[in-house]
Amino acid sequence: MNDNIILQVKNLSKAFGGVTAVNDVSFDLARGEIMGVIGPNGSGKTTLSNLITGFIKKDAGSVVFNGKDISRWPAYKIADAGLARTFQVMRPYATLAAYKNLVPPLFSPRARRTARGKLGDRSAVAIDILEEVGFERDARVPYKLAGTLPLGYLKRLELCRCLALRPELIICDEVFSGLSMSEIASMVPLMERLRRDGITLIMVEHRLRELFRIADKVLVLNFGEKIAEGLSQDIFKVEKVKQAYFGGEDCYVSSE
Amino acid sequence: MQELRKERLDRGVKVRCDSIYAVSSLKEVMFLVGPGLALVLILLVLPLVVSPYWQRVLSITGIYVLLSIGFGFLANYVGLVCLGGALFVGVGGYLSGIMNSVGVPMILSIPIAAFAGAVICTVLLLPCLPLRGVYFAIVSFVYPLLAARLIAATGIFGGTDGIAGLDVLTNRWFNIYLIFFVLLVAIFFMSRLVNYEDLGLVFRGVKDNEQAIIASGINITWYKAQAVFIAAFLGCFGGAYLTHLYGWVGMSLFAIDFSILPVAATVVGGSGILYGPLLGTFLLVPLSEMMRDYGTLRIVFYAVILVFFVVFWTEGIMEYLRRKYEQFEHWVRV
Ligand SMILES: Nc1ncnc2c1ncn2[C@@H]1O[C@H](COP(=O)(O)OP(=O)(O)O)[C@@H](O)[C@H]1O
Numbered sequence: 151m152n153d154n155i156i157l158q159v160k161n162l163s164k165a166f167g168g169v170t171a172v173n174d175v176s177f178d179l180a181r182g183e184i185m186g187v188i189g190p191n192g193s194g195k196t197t198l199s200n201l202i203t204g205f206i207k208k209d210a211g212s213v214v215f216n217g218k219d220i221s222r223w224p225a226y227k228i229a230d231a232g233l234a235r236t237f238q239v240m241r242p243y244a245t246l247a248a249y250k251n252l253v254p255p256l257f258s259p260r261a262r263r264t265a266r267g268k269l270g271d272r273s274a275v276a277i278d279i280l281e282e283v284g285f286e287r288d289a290r291v292p293y294k295l296a297g298t299l300p301l302g303y304l305k306r307l308e309l310c311r312c313l314a315l316r317p318e319l320i321i322c323d324e325v326f327s328g329l330s331m332s333e334i335a336s337m338v339p340l341m342e343r344l345r346r347d348g349i350t351l352i353m354v355e356h357r358l359r360e361l362f363r364i365a366d367k368v369l370v371l372n373f374g375e376k377i378a379e380g381l382s383q384d385i386f387k388v389e390k391v392k393q394a395y396f397g398g399e400d401c402y403v404s405s406e
Numbered sequence: 407m408q409e410l411r412k413e414r415l416d417r418g419v420k421v422r423c424d425s426i427y428a429v430s431s432l433k434e435v436m437f438l439v440g441p442g443l444a445l446v447l448i449l450l451v452l453p454l455v456v457s458p459y460w461q462r463v464l465s466i467t468g469i470y471v472l473l474s475i476g477f478g479f480l481a482n483y484v485g486l487v488c489l490g491g492a493l494f495v496g497v498g499g500y501l502s503g504i505m506n507s508v509g510v511p512m513i514l515s516i517p518i519a520a521f522a523g524a525v526i527c528t529v530l531l532l533p534c535l536p537l538r539g540v541y542f543a544i545v546s547f548v549y550p551l552l553a554a555r556l557i558a559a560t561g562i563f564g565g566t567d568g569i570a571g572l573d574v575l576t577n578r579w580f581n582i583y584l585i586f587f588v589l590l591v592a593i594f595f596m597s598r599l600v601n602y603e604d605l606g607l608v609f610r611g612v613k614d615n616e617q618a619i620i621a622s623g624i625n626i627t628w629y630k631a632q633a634v635f636i637a638a639f640l641g642c643f644g645g646a647y648l649t650h651l652y653g654w655v656g657m658s659l660f661a662i663d664f665s666i667l668p669v670a671a672t673v674v675g676g677s678g679i680l681y682g683p684l685l686g687t688f689l690l691v692p693l694s695e696m697m698r699d700y701g702t703l704r705i706v707f708y709a710v711i712l713v714f715f716v717v718f719w720t721e722g723i724m725e726y727l728r729r730k731y732e733q734f735e736h737w738v739r740v
C-alpha cells in the first residue's frame with residue numbers, strides 16, 4: 151500500500167431505521183492534504199465523521215488509518231491513534247475556565263506519549279495551546295468560563311481539544327459555520343498553518359468559498375451518497391453537483 | 407408597588423481566594439482552611455462529650471459517612487449512581503472476617519480486606535460500567551441481595567449464623583478516633599481530587615462531557631473503574647472495621663440500609679460538595695438511633711424528611727451553608 155495514504159475509507163454505509171444516512175462512500179486521503187466534505191443539510195456529513203471516528207457503529211465498510219484497519223476499534227482508541235475530531239454540536243465544560251477544558255485531553259495517554267515526558271504543568275500547556283490558535287488577542291479569555299465564550303472562541307476551543315493530542319489527522323465538523331466573515335477570515339490562516347505543521351485535515355463545511363480557498367480536493371455528498379470527488383476548482387462543473395446545490399442552474403464559484 | 411429581587415454576590419475574600427494562589431493575610435488563610443479546621447475540631451471534641459453508648463453510635467455513623475462520600479463522589483463527580491454500599495460493606499466485612507478466622511491478625515486483615523475487597527467489587531461492577539444511570543444502580547443494588555441468598559442457601563462462610571469469635575477492637579477511644587481519622591483523610595483527599603487534581607477533571611468530564619473525553623483518546627470505562635475502586639475501598643474498609651467492632655460477620659453486613667442511607671444523606675446534606683453527604687449522615691444516623699423506640703414509625707419520619715428536602719430544599723443544608731459562607735445577599739429594586 152502507498153505509504154502516503156493516511157486514510158482509506160471503503161464502502162462505508164449506515165442506516166438509521168429507514169433513512170440511509172451514509173451509502174457506500176469510499177475515498178482515499180493523502181498525508182498532508184486538506185479535503186473538504188460538502189453537501190446539503192442532512193446529506194450525511196456528520197454521520198460520515200462519526201463512522202470514521204468510531205462514534206457510531208458501521209453497518210458495512212472499512213476504515214484504514216495509517217495502514218491499520220480501525221473499522222472495529224472503539225472511539226477512544228481511534229482518537230488515541232491520532233485521528234481526532236471536533237463536534238458540530240459543541241458541549242464544553244461550561245462551568246470550567248476555558249483552559250481547564252484542555253486538561254483532560256492533555257491528561258490522555260496520547261498527549262503524555264507525544265509530549266515524551268516534557269508535558270509539565272497541564273494548565274500552562276493548555277494556555278500555550280489556546281494562544282497558538284488565537285486566544286492571545288485578549289489575555290483574559292483563557293480564564294473565562296467556557297460557558298460564557300462567544301461562538302468563535304468555542305470553535306477554537308474545540309479545535310484545541312484536538313490539538314492537545316498532537317493528532318495526525320483532524321476531522322473538523324463545521325468549524326466555520328455560524329461564524330462571521332471576519333472570524334472565518336481569521337480562521338483560514340490557522341487551518342493553513344496546521345497543514346504546514348503536517349496535520350492532515352478533513353473539513354466538513356457549509357461555507358463553500360472559504361473552503362475552496364484552502365481545500366486541495368472536495369468530496370460531495372447528497373442523500374448519503376458520494377456524488378462527486380475532485381479538485382476544488384473543477385467540482386462545480388459536475389452536473390450532479392449543480393443539481394444538488396443549485397437545482398441545475400449554472401453557477402460560478404470564484405477560486406481566486 | 408416596588409418589586410424586590412434578591413441579589414447574591416461573592417464575598418470579596420472568596421473572590422480573592424479563588425484567583426490568587428499565594429494567600430496573603432491571616433483572614434484569607436482562615437477563610438480557606440477554617441471550615442476544614444472546624445470539622446477536625448468537632449470530630450476531636452465530640453467523642454469526649456458523649457456517653458460510651460453514643461460513642462458506639464458515632465463509630466457506626468463514621469462507617470456510613472465513608473459510604474456516603476463514596477456515593478456522593480460517584481454520583482456528582484463521575485455520574486455513576488451506585489447503590490453498592492451494602493456490597494462494599496459485605497465484601498469488606500466477610501473478607502476480613504474470613505481471613506481473621508484462619509489466623510490473620512486484624513491489623514493485617516482490615517487493610518487487606520479494604521484493598522482486596524475494593525478490587526473484587528470493582529471487578530464485579532466492571533461489566534455494568536457502560537450501562538447508563540438506573541441500570542448501573544440496579545445491578546449494584548442487586549449484588550448484595552444475591553450474596554445474602556447465596557450464603558443462606560449454601561451455608562458457606564458460616565451460613566445464616568455467620569462467623570463468630572473474631573478479634574474485637576476493644577478500646578472505644580481508639581475505635582472512634584480511628585474511624586474519624588479515616589473519614590477525615592478520605593474527605594480531604596477526595597475534595598482535593600475533585601477540585602484541584604487533573605484526574606478529578608477527567609472524572610468530572612466523564613459525567614458532564616462523555617463524548618469530549620472519548621474524543622480525547624481516554625478510555626472512560628477505565629476511569630469509571632478507578633472511581634468505583636476509590637468508593638469501594640472506603641466501603642470495604644468500613645465493612646472490615648464493622649466486623650471487628652463486633653467480632654462477628656453475618657448476613658446483616660449485606661443489609662440494604664448501607665445502600666440506601668447514603669442516598670438519603672446526600673439529599674439532606676446536599677450534593678454540590680462532598681461535605682454535604684458527610685453532614686447528612688451525621689444528622690440522619692444519630693437521629694434514627696434516637697427514634698429506635700418508635701420502631702417502624704421512624705420510617706415515616708424518614709420519609710417526611712426526605713420529601714421535605716426533595717421538594718422544598720433541593721440544594722440541601724451544606725450547599726445552603728456554603729452559599730452563606732461564600733456570598734452575601736441583599737435585596738435590590740427591580
Ligand atoms: N442518531 C440518528 N438517528 C436517526 N437519524 C439520524 C441520526 N443521525 C443522523 N440521522 C439522519 O441521517 C441523515 C444525515 O444526517 P447528518 O449526518 O447529521 O447530516 P449532515 O451533517 O450532512 O447535516 C439525516 O437525515 C438525519 O436525520
Ligand SMILES: [Mg+2]
Pocket residue numbers: 195196197238
Ligand atoms: Mg452535520
